Amino acid sequence: MSTLSKPPTLVASDLDRTLIYSAAALQLPMPDADAPRLLCVEVYENRPLSYLTETAAGLLDQLSRTTVFVPTTTRTREQYGRIHLPGPAPRFAICANGGHLLVDGVSDRDWAAQVAGRLDDECASLAEVRAHLLSAADPAWLLKERIAEDLFAYLVVDRALLPEGWVKELALWAGSRGWSVSLQGRKIYAVPQPLTKSAAVREVARRTGAELTLAAGDSLLDADMLLAADRAWRPGHGELADTGWSAPHVDALQETGVAAGEEILRRLGLAAAQTLA
Ligand SMILES: [Mg+2]
Structure with a gap:
């Protein structure tokens, strides 16, 4: 029962x-x-x-x-x-x-x-990805840049001004370093794949x-x-x-x-x- x-x-x-x-x-x-x-x-x-x-x-x-x-x-x-x-x-x-x-x-x-431990072993460092994000993003549409829990990064952007293809290009760069990119509303996340x-x-x-x-x-x-x-x-x-x-x-x-x-x-x-x- x-x-x-x-x-x-x-x-x-x-x-x-x-x-x-x-x-x-x-x-x-x-x-x-x-x-x-x-x-x-x-x-x-x-x-x-x-x-x-x-x-x-x-x-x-x-x-x-x-x-x-x-x-x-x-x-x-x-x-x-x-x-x-x-x-x-x-x-x-x-x-x-x-x-x-x-x-x-x-x-x-x-x-x-x-x-x-897994992140250390399996993918590029947060510092490297963050540096790339900051150099690749344009202040014209970048509203905020944030590090979350010392684990991953995200950008808050003006979607209307975000150039088409920028996220795709970022995803290619990140993918070869063991990171994923996700676009959700006004936020672009860069997250280690593990x-x-x-x-x-x-x-x-x-x-x-x-x-x-x-x-x-x-x-x-x-x-x-x-x-x-x-x-x-x-x-x-x-x-x-x-x-x-x-x-x-x-x-x-x-x-x-x-x-x-x-x-x-x-x-x-x-x-x-x-x-x-
Ligand atoms: Mg959701």
């Missing part, structure tokens, strides 16, 4: 533009009177920043009570700390694109050391004994995690949708914007319930 002996289902999901949405990313095409009620889950510099629908909030609450729900984000720990998701606080969370594995809110030192969400998710699966992993994400930095999962979902918007990226076990949803976040949570919940039955 008891389901306690069953291995848990692990649900690893990206946050930004997968589960939570800034005002600019919401996409609310319906008449205002029909728009869904929204819950703000992040405040930044005293202003509301990220939302999900109230229905999505209920679905996420339910999901995090029945599975090992693991927020899996490229955000730094500090940026993640601003988000207050509905439901019980997740036991595990993955930040810095897999560079930090939070266990009850505290970064696991063994994991961070293991990641640092720094992956999937590696950290695998570590959580090992620690929890989970045998089934469900995943969701919208960007190139989520692709490895979606591929490594048993089943996965991506929204109808974003870098993966724009490039036509697909895989047999990854469902491409039609929905875009905050409605996609709600639908992803619905699908995750249904798939998780099937495994409990």
